[in-house]
Amino acid sequence: ALRGLPLAPEAIEFAVAREGLERVYRTERWLPRFDAATLARHAQRLGDAERQLLGRNARTLAAAVRQRFRDHVQKSALPASQLDAEGKVFKKSYNAGRRELEHEFGKTMRYKAIRELASGETGQVVRDMKPIWLMSPLSVSDTLPLAADLFDVVIFDEASQIPVEEAVPALYRAPQIIVVGDEMQLPPTSFFSSGRDAEDQTVSVEDEDNEGDRIAVVLDADSLLNQGARNLPATLLAWHYRSRYESLIGFSNAAFYAGNLYTIPDRSLPSEERAEILVQSTAASAGSVAAQADALLSRAISFHRVTDAVYDSRRNTGEARHIAQLVRELLRRGTGRSLGIVAFSEAQQGEIEAELDSLAAADAEFAARLEAEYVREEDDQFCGLFIKNLENVQGDERDIILLSICYGPNAEGRMLMNFGPINQRGGEKRLNVIFSRARHHMAVVSTIRHEAITNDHNEGAAALKNFLRYAECLSRGDDATATHVLEGMNPLTRGAVRAGHVPADAVSVQLAAALRARGHAVDEQVGQSRFRCDLAIRAAGTGSDAGDSHYALGILVDTAAHYENRNVLERYVSRPRILDAFGWGVRQVLAKDWLHAPEAVLDGIEHALVEKGALSAPRPAA
Structure with a gap:
């Protein structure tokens, strides 16, 4: 065939593959009719069935617990003549427990200890009433x-x-x-x-x-x-849901989890280079603090370098003062975001508390807001302002985390490599805890830059040094250097943080080229972890310097890597649902549809953009 047919080898390969596909179509009669619309209907049914199953499981468990309670009560009320010897013992014990509990519930003082009520005859009744x-x-x-x-x-x-x-x-x-x-x-x-x-x-x-x-x-x-x-x-529970921006968990994922966490791609576009945030705590004005708060709220991670602070007796008054001023400005704006403050030592924690008290003493309006924030609750859950050190912040999370690095030169300008518990065994775990507390924004308030740390032979100190560099690069909009920092910490897993490492998929490449030919701005392999949007279309009129720059639509293609995941529910229900929860619009494209009807695929994508308000009308093909 190679000698006799007037075709190039690639054309012959295509013909052989196409004939093989046609044979599959003739064998599997349903397959030619299966397209993205059919897939979407099945995925919707599967998602609905999953929710119903979870609801029915919960109702079944609750009903079983209630029924066990009813059976025990009914059995204890039967006449002794209808019970065997074991049943009579149960009846006597259960009724005694009920009477004892009813007597205890009627008391107004001198209650029995919980241990007594949870043991003996009352114990079984209590566990029937409160099974969890x-x-x-x-x-x-x-x-x-x-x-x-x-x-x-x-x-x-x-x-x-x-x-x-x-x-x-x-x-x-x-x-x-x-x-x-x-x-x-x-x-x-x-x-x-x-x-x-x-x-x-x-x-x-x-x-x-x-x-x-x-x-x-x-x-x-x-x-x-x-x-x-x-x-x-x-x-492994690999999905990370807390951080609304990948950069908030990107450092921990690369440094501590070998890139194995699945993080949600950012819907916002990479930003252009931005100005460094320099702070003079002793000469701060209302305007400068407002500008610094603007910078904080405009970036997932902001690096606030305090230029006039001194480290003394495990305290840094300059950083504490700046954090207190940021808290006052954020509360004045009424953003609705919850706040958390983390210090690297108990001494610095106390210093921050003292600065907040000092501001509150001089500003009655701020004092009222601060007091309300300390006790704030939403949906019966405490979400108020906390001020903690790295030893006791595990398990906490807030929308905005203000982190005081604290360490810096002393009054003589001498910088010691003494980072307290971070220098000790397990110090990197303490850093992992505090680096992963923020949902929306993290402000890193530091007197030093990363090059001030020279004892990077120590794992904890090296992690702190890399994080400071990572935070400062992201704050300035230098995403390339930030990615380089992540790669350098774990060379064996560089593919987890390097977008270009993912092998190009032919359908994705062709689809991206066709969309660009229609005038759309398209990015490929959007995301930092192993979970990415194959393609993401930028919203019309939003360049990287726009104020509200974001992606209008994410496109998932059934690539070879797509089918490596054997979990159908995760492929077609969980992943689109997660993206939707994070604000993405999602469109799934089948390679089969692109092969047979590429123009219909492009038209469907543009109709999805119209529905999202990102396109006024479908554009004609070029």
């Missing part, structure tokens, strides 16, 4: 009887902070356990405990004034999570 208990492992030991059948399942959350010896008694109380946690979060700590053998189990960190911070590095610590990860079947 939320407790710490130590509370389980203090409160519940030591029986192996108290619960169906025991679930441990934040298991990285649970010592094994505290977990074992809770493990014994159910036949099934679920251990949830993150090995890159903090291990079991004893920051505020006393009476420990400090010589063997904790480390004292001395600063330049010979004043030590007792930090919570337990050298022989072992957590339930570590044991569970080594001995139990494990599943």
Whole structure:
């Protein structure tokens, strides 16, 4: 055929492939009629069925618990003549428990301890009434009887902070356990405990004034999570939902998770170069603070360099003053965003609190707003302003996080490489905790730039140095250097952060070229993690310098990598749903449709743009 046909080898290859496809069509009669519209209908049915299944599962479980309670009450009310010996014992015990509880509910003082009510004859009645208990492992030991059948399942959350010896008694109380946690979060700590053998189990960190911070590095610590990860079947929960911008979690993903997290692509476009945010805390004016707040709210990560601050006795008054002024400005604007402040030491935490109190004492209006923010709740959940240090912020999250780096030159201009607990074993885990608390914005307030840190042989100090450089580059709009920082931290996983590393897909390349020929601005492989939009169309009239620059539509193509994921629900329901929840418009394109009807595919994309208000009318083909 190669010798006899007047065709190039590529044309012959195409003809052979096309004939193979036609044979499949003749065998699978449904396939020629299957297109993107059919796929969308099936995906909608699948998504609806999933929601119904979850709802029915919940109702079934609740009904089973209620029915068990009713059966026990009914059994305890039967005449003794209708019960066997075991039933009579149950009737006597259950009725005694009910009477005791009813008597206890009628009291106004001298209540029995929970341990007494959870044990003995009242215990079974209490568990029938309240089948779900939320407790710490130590509370389980203090409160519940030591029986192996108290619960169906025991679930441990934040298991990285649970010592094994505290977990074992809770493990014994159910036949099934679920251990949830993150090995890159903090291990079991004893920051505020006393009476420990400090010589063997904790480390004292001395600063330049010979004043030590007792930090919570337990050298022989072992957590339930570590044991569970080594001995139990494990599943990675890879989807990250907290951060509304990828850059807020991008550093942790590259530095601590080897790029294995799935993060949601940013709908906003990469920005042009922006001015550095320089702060003079002693000469701050209302106008300068307002401009700095504008910069904070316009960037996912903003780097505020305080030029006149001094580090003294584990405190940095300049940074604390700037953070307090930012809080006042943000509360004055009434953005509705929740606030959290994180310091690297207890001393700096106290300094920030003192600066806020000082501003409140001089400004009654701010004092009222601050007090309201401290106790703010939404949907019966506390979401008020917190001020914490790196030891106790795990588990918290806020829309805006203000981070005080604190460290810097002393009054003599001397910069010491003493970063307290960050220098110790596990210091990088402490950094991971505080770097991943923000949902919308993080303001990094620092006296130093990354080059001031020279002891980068230490893992914790190296992570801090890289983060400062990453934050400063993103704040200035230098995305290329920020990506280079992420690649440099983990060379084995550079493909997770380099967009160009993803092999080009023929359909995606052709589709992008056709859309550009119709006048659309198209970006390929949008995203920083393994989950990306194959193509993203920029909103009409929004260049990278526009104030509201964003993508109008994300396009998912069924590439070879698409089919590597065997989870159909995730491919066609979960991923589009996640993008939609983050503000994206989503269009799925099948390679089969592009092969047979490319113009119809392009017209469908433009109709989707019209529906999104990003295009006034479909444009004619070029």
